[in-house]
Amino acid sequence: MPTVKEILDSMDYGPAPESSAEVMGWLGARGAFGHYIDGGFTTPADTFATENPATGATLAQISQGSAEDVARAVDAARKAQPKWAKLSGHQRAKYLYALARSLQKRARFLAVLETLDNGKPIRESRDVDIPLAIRHFYHHAGWAEMLADEFPGLAPHGVCGQIIPWNFPLLMLAWKIAPALAAGNTVVLKPAEQTPLTALAFAEICAEIGLPKGVVNIVTGDGRTGAALTAAPVDKIAFTGSTEIGREIRRATAGSGKALTLELGGKSPFVVFADADLDAAVEGVVDAIWFNQGQVCCAGSRILVAEAVANTFTERLQTRLSKLRVGDPLDKCTDMGPIVSATQRQRVAALVSAGEAAGATLVQCEGQLPAAGHFFAPGLLIGADPANPASTEEIFGPVATLTTFRTPEEAVQLANNTRYGLAASIWSENITLALDIASQVKAGVIWMNGTNLFDAGAGFGGMRESGFGREGGREGMLAYLRGPSPKPRPEAQASFDAAPHPGAPGKGDPAIDRTPKLYIGGKQARPDSGQSYRVTAKGTEIGLAPLGSRKDIRNAVEAAHKASGWGKTTGHNRAQVLYYLAENLSARQREFESRLREMGANPAEAEATIARAFYYAAWADKFDGAVKSTTGNMVTLAINEPFGVMGVVCPDDAPLLGFASLVLPAIAMGNRVVAVPSASMPLAATDLYQVFDTSDLPGGVVNIVTGPKDELAKTLAQHDDVAAVWYCGEAEGRTMAEAESAGNLKATWTMSNRDWTDAQGRDFLTRATQVKTIWVPYGA
Numbered sequence: 193m194p195t196v197k198e199i200l201d202s203m204d205y206g207p208a209p210e211s212s213a214e215v216m217g218w219l220g221a222r223g224a225f226g227h228y229i230d231g232g233f234t235t236p237a238d239t240f241a242t243e244n245p246a247t248g249a250t251l252a253q254i255s256q257g258s259a260e261d262v263a264r265a266v267d268a269a270r271k272a273q274p275k276w277a278k279l280s281g282h283q284r285a286k287y288l289y290a291l292a293r294s295l296q297k298r299a300r301f302l303a304v305l306e307t308l309d310n311g312k313p314i315r316e317s318r319d320v321d322i323p324l325a326i327r328h329f330y331h332h333a334g335w336a337e338m339l340a341d342e343f344p345g346l347a348p349h350g351v352c353g354q355i356i357p358w359n360f361p362l363l364m365l366a367w368k369i370a371p372a373l374a375a376g377n378t379v380v381l382k383p384a385e386q387t388p389l390t391a392l393a394f395a396e397i398c399a400e401i402g403l404p405k406g407v408v409n410i411v412t413g414d415g416r417t418g419a420a421l422t423a424a425p426v427d428k429i430a431f432t433g434s435t436e437i438g439r440e441i442r443r444a445t446a447g448s449g450k451a452l453t454l455e456l457g458g459k460s461p462f463v464v465f466a467d468a469d470l471d472a473a474v475e476g477v478v479d480a481i482w483f484n485q486g487q488v489c490c491a492g493s494r495i496l497v498a499e500a501v502a503n504t505f506t507e508r509l510q511t512r513l514s515k516l517r518v519g520d521p522l523d524k525c526t527d528m529g530p531i532v533s534a535t536q537r538q539r540v541a542a543l544v545s546a547g548e549a550a551g552a553t554l555v556q557c558e559g560q561l562p563a564a565g566h567f568f569a570p571g572l573l574i575g576a577d578p579a580n581p582a583s584t585e586e587i588f589g590p591v592a593t594l595t596t597f598r599t600p601e602e603a604v605q606l607a608n609n610t611r612y613g614l615a616a617s618i619w620s621e622n623i624t625l626a627l628d629i630a631s632q633v634k635a636g637v638i639w640m641n642g643t644n645l646f647d648a649g650a651g652f653g654g655m656r657e658s659g660f661g662r663e664g665g666r667e668g669m670l671a672y673l674r675g676p677s678p679k680p681r682p683e684a685q686a687s688f689d690a691a692p693h694p695g696a697p698g699k700g701d702p703a704i705d706r707t708p709k710l711y712i713g714g715k716q717a718r719p720d721s722g723q724s725y726r727v728t729a730k731g732t733e734i735g736l737a738p739l740g741s742r743k744d745i746r747n748a749v750e751a752a753h754k755a756s757g758w759g760k761t762t763g764h765n766r767a768q769v770l771y772y773l774a775e776n777l778s779a780r781q782r783e784f785e786s787r788l789r790e791m792g793a794n795p796a797e798a799e800a801t802i803a804r805a806f807y808y809a810a811w812a813d814k815f816d817g818a819v820k821s822t823t824g825n826m827v828t829l830a831i832n833e834p835f836g837v838m839g840v841v842c843p844d845d846a847p848l849l850g851f852a853s854l855v856l857p858a859i860a861m862g863n864r865v866v867a868v869p870s871a872s873m874p875l876a877a878t879d880l881y882q883v884f885d886t887s888d889l890p891g892g893v894v895n896i897v898t899g900p901k902d903e904l905a906k907t908l909a910q911h912d913d914v915a916a917v918w919y920c921g922e923a924e925g926r927t928m929a930e931a932e933s934a935g936n937l938k939a940t941w942t943m944s945n946r947d948w949t950d951a952q953g954r955d956f957l958t959r960a961t962q963v964k965t966i967w968v969p970y971g972a
């Protein structure tokens with residue numbers, strides 16, 4: 193024991209260990225865990241060890257869930273679901289509230305258990321993970337209570353399969369289970385194989401509060417168990433984990449009709465401008481990348497610093513780095529614990545070495561690391577250029593890259609120079625600059641002068657290859673609810689004659705241009721094939737349509753990409769264009785009616801399409817975001833942003849109204865669209881070119897490529913510059929559109945043909961946008 197005088201002389205930290213006795217007692221009493229299915233634990237079988245990453249010691253034996261275990265859990269959840277959904281919102285709220293209360297009572301126990309199993313410092317689990325998990329259950333008890341008022345007409349999906357990673361074990365569980373239960377779903381959750389313990393403790397709490405059997409089921413195991421859950425007959429899969437596995441799950445669930453939300457990897461920029469509070473930004477880095485061993489999917493792992501302050505900032509960062517306390521995570525003075533597993537530690541080490549080999553300089557904390565456990569010294573890779581693997585790959589460890597930029601434009605360009613789009617942290621005392629950068633950075637969550645802020649009231653989730661769907665707040669609830677099924681519609685009457693028909697223009701209705709051209713970038717364009725195809729109705733040829741190809745789709749995407757000004761213009765301006773479009777359609781209503789009649793479609797579509805254009809003109813400046821109620825001294829904005837370029841593959845019948853019902857909401861929200869109209873009745877869409885031209889619709893906002901539907905759809909689904917795809921058609925095409933979208937993890941919406949007369953509303957706008965959450969702190 194040092195004397196008081198010695199302590200005062202050295203001003204060193206004394207040991208401040210949190211006791212693990214209670215948790216060790218709990219673990220000792222159990223020894224091995226089975227799965228939690230239908231309200232009880234199964235007998236442990238096929239077990240593997242879960243270890244304490246700080247020491248390598250085994251904590252408990254965990255069962256490896258088989259496909260049969262998963263099937264039994266899904267059965268139990270299926271049986272329990274109708275009754276659970278039938279409870280009043282208030283009754284479900286009481287259960288969620290009871291869960292919150294019980295978690296709160298055991299907060300200390302859970303924090304220690306989390307730290308033992310995951311290795312994160314007790315300060316993090318005690319002050320961040322567990323309180324947030326509790327807050328999630330309280331918040332969602334509220335949503336259950338308000339469900340009927342706030343989400344009228346929506347229903348739960350049914351049984352949800354939920355797969356979570358090891359970095360925030362209990363918090364991720366809360367993010368997944370609380371909204372699912374509030375909405376009336378039942379769940380089968382698979383925790384990560386490295387960190388199953390808090391989920392199992394949660395299962396005990398479910399039993400203890402008397403949650404009806406089968407409402408929550410926990411099946412433990414590794415990726416094989418996860419894959420079995422993905423394949424099981426569930427109604428929704430919610431996955432958080434790596435982009436690689438997310439992509440696999442996207443492919444595996446394609447065409448299954450299962451709803452899907454993915455929260456995947458990130459390579460988040462941490463942008464420090466010259467006028468930033470540098471000391472605060474240094475602490476931001478500590479918080480973002482070191483306190484959590486960098487094991488946070490949204491960690492600001494790419495530090496971009498303005499050249500003017502780069503030296504000062506790097507020096508201060510290095511000073512702080514040298515003072516980090518790495519060691520026993522149960523010690524309350526520890527800043528950083530071990531990496532979660534030996535495998536993960538090796539991965540981090542390999543990527544850091546690759547970063548060094550590619551030219552970056554590694555600076556690491558020099559303190560002694562504990563001999564046992566999977567510790568890795570925190571550090572910085574300075575001067576990693578954009579192509580360095582350390583700049584492009586997710587390290588998921590306590591090492592950030594540090595690069596400089598000169599201008600705000602360069603900062604944005606570097607920030608967006610990634611496949612991911614999970615989060616970003618922007619440091620500047622100039623709010624105008626910071627908000628301007630926030631609007632340009634492609635990420636689902638943006639923290640200004642802060643980092644890693646979460647709250648149950650705000651949405652969290654990514655863009656691009658960081659996935660789709662949001663957790664938290666109203667958006668998170670919507671992910672666990674579905675709308676009523678639309679009324680189906682009879683099959684198309686006209687037939688698609690795909691035989692190429694070289695050259696000649698169709699016979700003309702003088703009022704409507706029938707020259708078979710595509711519409712790309714606001715101009716009529718010959719198809720690359722130089723060919724057209726016959727359009728027939730009731731066996732008679734009624735005209736020709738251009739035979740578009742992959743090349744035409746690529747040209748159209750490029751034109752749409754260039755029309756990015758559309759997303760930045762005001763809602764008012766977009767409304768003006770849509771009103772004008774409605775007016776111009778109105779002036780030509782009779783021509784469209786006769787064209788529809790000629791094709792064997794319903795002429796009433798013309799009038800309904802005009803009404804739809806007015807409707808979305810009305811919405812263009814009214815689909816507002818929100819200010820979320822989160823933590824103190826924080827304005828948390830939720831902004832509805834367009835995806836960018838969308839591919840819209842239209843239904844085969846309802847050639848005008850089906851097209852308009854999908855394209856109009858997409859462009860009203862600021863997206864640019866490459867549309868593939870009905871293959872069998874494309875002429876109603878190609879007749880629109882002149883209406884677009886006379887309506888001041890900027891070139892490239894709507895592009896139309898006619899031709900073989902699924903070939904064109906496939907090119908759209910595979911295109912990396914297309915951010916979302918909507919596909920209406922047969923099962924085979926829907927499966928293809930979803931599977932092919934896995935490449936860059938596009939958001940997809942696939943549907944079978946429907947009655948289009950009532951196909952409008954908020955749901956279309958919600959699906960045409962992605963929420964960007966911006967956290968703006970205040971305080972003098």
Ligand code: ADP
Binds near residue numbers: 358434
């Ligand atoms: P991480 O790199 O964060 O461990 P993973 O994506 O490998 O991310 O793991 C996240 C979760 O997904 C874990 O619970 C893991 O067991 C599970 N998992 C791994 N492989 C698959 C798979 N093929 N299908 C479903 N789940 C999987």
